[in-house]
Amino acid sequence: DTAVSQTPKYLVTQMGNDKSIKCEQNLGHDTMYWYKQDSKKFLKIMFSYNNKELIINETVPNRFSPKSPDKAHLNLHINSLELGDSAVYFCASSQPGTAQLKNTQYFGPGTRLTVL
Amino acid sequence: TQLLEQSPQFLSIQEGENLTVYCNSSSVFSSLQWYRQEPGEGPVLLVTVVTGGEVKKLKRLTFQFGDARKDSSLHITAAQPGDTGLYLCAGARGTASKLTFGTGTRLQVTL
Numbered sequence: 001d002t003a004v005s006q007t008p009k010y011l012v013t014q015m016g017n018d019k020s021i022k023c024e025q026n027l028g029h030d031t032m033y034w035y036k037q038d039s040k041k042f043l044k045i046m047f048s049y050n051n052k053e054l055i056i057n058e059t060v061p062n063r064f065s066p067k068s069p070d071k072a073h074l075n076l077h078i079n080s081l082e083l084g085d086s087a088v089y090f091c092a093s094s095q096p097g098t099a100q101l102k103n104t105q106y107f108g109p110g111t112r113l114t115v116l
Numbered sequence: 117t118q119l120l121e122q123s124p125q126f127l128s129i130q131e132g133e134n135l136t137v138y139c140n141s142s143s144v145f146s147s148l149q150w151y152r153q154e155p156g157e158g159p160v161l162l163v164t165v166v167t168g169g170e171v172k173k174l175k176r177l178t179f180q181f182g183d184a185r186k187d188s189s190l191h192i193t194a195a196q197p198g199d200t201g202l203y204l205c206a207g208a209r210g211t212a213s214k215l216t217f218g219t220g221t222r223l224q225v226t227l
Contacts, residue, residue: 043217107158
């Protein structure tokens with residue numbers, strides 16, 4: 001059973017298009033995240049939702065819009081895609097509780113986005 | 117910014133060698149984690165350290181949190197090809213769930 005799943009695994013699209021990435025977790029966690037990993041493998045948080053409520057919103061262009069229909073799902077919609085958006089996008093979840101548990105992130109397999 | 121610098125950036129060693137990866141910051145963290153990421157997959161947690169000076173061992177891997185909780189190290193004894201991957205440290209501040217990830221160390225262990 002996959003704990004955190006993302007679709008699609010690969011996404012190749014033209015500049016200017018709009019695309020979405022979906023994420024689902026079956027761990028019963030309350031908190032979900034979107035990260036961007038660039039070509040140098042630097043992993044940076046973009047958004048975090050706790051029980052469908054946005055709690056972290058880093059300096060991300062407003063072309064990126066997360067949506068959480070329920071606490072098990074966090075989708076990422078990207079408008080007007082640009083070349084610089086090419087990266088691997090990771091979804092993750094964590095469980096509130098002790099400080100240690102709260103910070104442990106369970107990552108999905110990633111979505112490799114290529115903008116041409 | 118709460119930057120976490122890792123060194124070295126790349127490391128290529130032969131099976132059986134020992135190595136140490138460092139994670140340094142000018143900021144204090146309430147806890148620090150180490151993750152390993154393999155190609156085509158997401159990072160997977162290896163360990164969490166929360167107390168200054170804490171040392172944790174996971175088979176051939178030894179993790180240490182600095183006394184001032186600003187830095188950490190990962191030591192691998194007798195490296196094996198299965199240790200190959202991207203090692204990421206990540207720090208948390210206070211009770212927040214947000215993690216700041218380090219710059220990463222790519223390790224390759226060859227036969």
